[in-house]
Amino acid sequence: MTDVIVRIRGLAKSYRRGGQSVPVLEDLDLDIRSGDFLALMGPSGSGKSTLLNLIAGIDKPDRGTLEVEGVDITRLGESDLARWRASHVGFIFQFYNLLPVLTALENVELPLVLTSLGRRERRERAELALSMVGLSDRVKHYPSELSGGQQQRVAIARAIITDPTLLVADEPTGDLDRVSAGEILDLIGRLNSELGKTIIMVTHDQRAAERAHSIVNLEKGALVRAT
Amino acid sequence: MAIPISYSLRNLWARKLTTALTAGGMALVVFVFATVLMLEQGLRQTLVSTGAYDNALVIRRAAGTEVQSAVDRTQAAVLESRPEVALGPDGVPLVSKEVVVLISLGKKGSGKPSNVVIRGVGDAGLTLRPQVKIVEGRTFRPGSSEIIVGRSIEERFSGVALGERLRFGMREWTIVGLFDGGRSGFDSEIWGDADQMIQAFRRSMFSSVLVRLNDASAFDSFTAALTDDQRLTLEAKRETVFYAEQSETLARFIRILGLTLSIIFSIGAVIGAMITMYASVANRTAEIGTLRALGFRRGSILLAFLFESLLLGVIGGAIGVAGASTMQLITISTVNWQSFAELAFSFDLTPGIVFAAMTFAVGMGFLGGVLPAAQASRMAIVDALRAA
Ligand SMILES: Nc1ncnc2c1ncn2[C@@H]1O[C@H](COP(=O)(O)OP(=O)(O)OP(=O)(O)O)[C@@H](O)[C@H]1O
Numbered sequence: 001m002t003d004v005i006v007r008i009r010g011l012a013k014s015y016r017r018g019g020q021s022v023p024v025l026e027d028l029d030l031d032i033r034s035g036d037f038l039a040l041m042g043p044s045g046s047g048k049s050t051l052l053n054l055i056a057g058i059d060k061p062d063r064g065t066l067e068v069e070g071v072d073i074t075r076l077g078e079s080d081l082a083r084w085r086a087s088h089v090g091f092i093f094q095f096y097n098l099l100p101v102l103t104a105l106e107n108v109e110l111p112l113v114l115t116s117l118g119r120r121e122r123r124e125r126a127e128l129a130l131s132m133v134g135l136s137d138r139v140k141h142y143p144s145e146l147s148g149g150q151q152q153r154v155a156i157a158r159a160i161i162t163d164p165t166l167l168v169a170d171e172p173t174g175d176l177d178r179v180s181a182g183e184i185l186d187l188i189g190r191l192n193s194e195l196g197k198t199i200i201m202v203t204h205d206q207r208a209a210e211r212a213h214s215i216v217n218l219e220k221g222a223l224v225r226a227t
Numbered sequence: 228m229a230i231p232i233s234y235s236l237r238n239l240w241a242r243k244l245t246t247a248l249t250a251g252g253m254a255l256v257v258f259v260f261a262t263v264l265m266l267e268q269g270l271r272q273t274l275v276s277t278g279a280y281d282n283a284l285v286i287r288r289a290a291g292t293e294v295q296s297a298v299d300r301t302q303a304a305v306l307e308s309r310p311e312v313a314l315g316p317d318g319v320p321l322v323s324k325e326v327v328v329l330i331s332l333g334k335k336g337s338g339k340p341s342n343v344v345i346r347g348v349g350d351a352g353l354t355l356r357p358q359v360k361i362v363e364g365r366t367f368r369p370g371s372s373e374i375i376v377g378r379s380i381e382e383r384f385s386g387v388a389l390g391e392r393l394r395f396g397m398r399e400w401t402i403v404g405l406f407d408g409g410r411s412g413f414d415s416e417i418w419g420d421a422d423q424m425i426q427a428f429r430r431s432m433f434s435s436v437l438v439r440l441n442d443a444s445a446f447d448s449f450t451a452a453l454t455d456d457q458r459l460t461l462e463a464k465r466e467t468v469f470y471a472e473q474s475e476t477l478a479r480f481i482r483i484l485g486l487t488l489s490i491i492f493s494i495g496a497v498i499g500a501m502i503t504m505y506a507s508v509a510n511r512t513a514e515i516g517t518l519r520a521l522g523f524r525r526g527s528i529l530l531a532f533l534f535e536s537l538l539l540g541v542i543g544g545a546i547g548v549a550g551a552s553t554m555q556l557i558t559i560s561t562v563n564w565q566s567f568a569e570l571a572f573s574f575d576l577t578p579g580i581v582f583a584a585m586t587f588a589v590g591m592g593f594l595g596g597v598l599p600a601a602q603a604s605r606m607a608i609v610d611a612l613r614a615a
């Protein structure tokens with residue numbers, strides 16, 4: 001129990017489509033250990049993103065429990081859940097999802113606006129995070145002035161700025177060329193090995209999955225093999 | 228916790244053209260709105276400053292205007308002897324028995340005839356109206372066919388200048404002076420000697436009597452005396468009140484017409500703002516999902532978008548008010564329906580009007596933004612993120 005950070009039991013989720021309920025996840029159990037680097041794989045439409053969204057607390061399951069550090073997040077109200085996300089989850093998206101009107105530094109700083117930190121300290125931390133991803137020289141750049149790989153690195157800096165318990169990444173290299181993808185995967189790997197972050201990454205890419213410590217395969221809403 | 232204000236500001240800046248067009252639409256409405264209020268204010272200002280608070284104007288009961296009124300010599304003499312009436316340094320009561328007639332003069336340029344007020348005033352006529360000052364030439368000599376004309380008459384009518392002659396009342400009158408009425412209604416009048424005017428226009432009675440009271444509080448006993456005296460079918464009004472009432476119908480008409488127009492136009496501007504804001508929400512759906520995922524609440528999203536729309540209103544309002552303020556340089560004239568005479572007045576921008584116009588603008592921003600902002604805040608996070 002001690003080193004299980006995410007504990008999922010009997011998780012079920014379905015979507016309504018045209019008046020019919022389409023099951024996506026059915027009675028799913030999964031444990032994720034603290035400090036793990038987990039790759040979530042499976043065919044398109046198998047429910048990988050759905051599962052990741054549930055773990056990250058941006059979607060609600062129909063049934064089941066989902067404990068993170070002993071807290072069942074399925075029982076949290078909307079506002080508690082928002083507060084929980086702000087302090088426990090770092091998001092890395094396929095399309096980076098940076099705010100185009102904010103500079104790299106401001107994008108990284110944004111999650112800290114929700115904390116009690118003063119402006120000065122927020123800036124300092126954001127600068128530090130940007131230097132960790134090797135973008136100290138791009139602080140004042142807007143997303144449109146950065147390459148895809150650079151934008152994803154800004155997004156990673158934003159994801160780690162609050163020092164969250166979990167990092168969730170949905171196809172973080174899906175929109176990148178080989179070289180940039182390799183760099184991003186190196187960076188994510190280092191967050192795991194050097195900072196000890198627990199990482200859950202959805203990917204289609206076998207080479208990306210190889211970087212992970214464990215791989216979970218989803219097929220038609222059920223786990224088929226856990227490595 | 229709120230999304231930084233700079234986020235809303237920069238989004239407006241990022242789509243400069245849309246922002247400019249939307250705010251421009253609002254600016255037009257605010258311009259119309261403010262201009263109408265300024266016009267109404269200018270009209271009231273002009274007519275109110277026409278009167279003095281310690282002057283009482285006496286006209287025939289229910290006459291409404293000086294032109295329709297008649298006060299005979301006996302009545303005038305009774306008024307003159309009332310103890311409430313102030314005396315001049317020479318011991319003579321400060322009273323001006325006046326006759327008001329409308330004549331027609333041709334306008335400069337078009338030559339189109341328009342009504343002008345001719346006022347025959349008594350000896351105290353100028354003393355009772357300290358705001359009226361001779362700016363060129365001199366005042367008329369009592370008992371002569373000399374006249375003085377108001378500044379805006381000289382500007383707007385042809386053949387009116389110092390030294391020129393005017394024909395009316397079957398006589399020729401020489402213009403010996405120009406006066407400035409201090410932006411009051413007198414600016415649109417021609418003055419001469421009351422007795423000469425009575426003769427020329429073959430009248431037997433005065434139109435009105437203007438008296439200076441000992442002090443402003445003597446007004447009540449003065450009116451009471453008028454009502455009690457059966458010989459006098461007269462009523463007294465404070466000069467300020469009389470002129471304010473004169474402007475009432477026209478001011479109300481301008482206000483109602485202007486506000487109706489403003490409201491109709493504002494519907495267009497609100498719809499414009501709504502379209503802009505809906506488009507902005509649609510374009511930024513993934514951004515909204517991202518902000519929510521990062522931990523920002525629905526309320527913060529609502530505020531950020533609403534604030535953006537309110538800002539559009541503020542920008543539009545500021546441009547509109549700035550545009551309206553340039554109207555202060557313009558003087559316009561119109562026929563005052565209550566006196567049937569031409570009256571010149573200007574647009575008058577007061578802090579109250581600026582406040583009303585800005586409130587109106589922000590109100591349009593609010594109406595335009597509230598539904599789109601609510602839509603933005605209602606989205607489910609996963610749905611919003613899938614829009615990427
Ligand atoms: N908001 C939604 N409304 C309706 N159906 C949905 C919704 N989200 C997901 N689905 C459906 O649920 C199923 C699983 O979707 P999910 O996005 O989790 O798949 P995925 O494994 O991430 O696929 P991909 O690899 O293509 O990203 C799909 O059939 C999808 O159409």
Ligand SMILES: [Mg+2]
Binds near residue numbers: 049170202
């Ligand atoms: Mg997916």
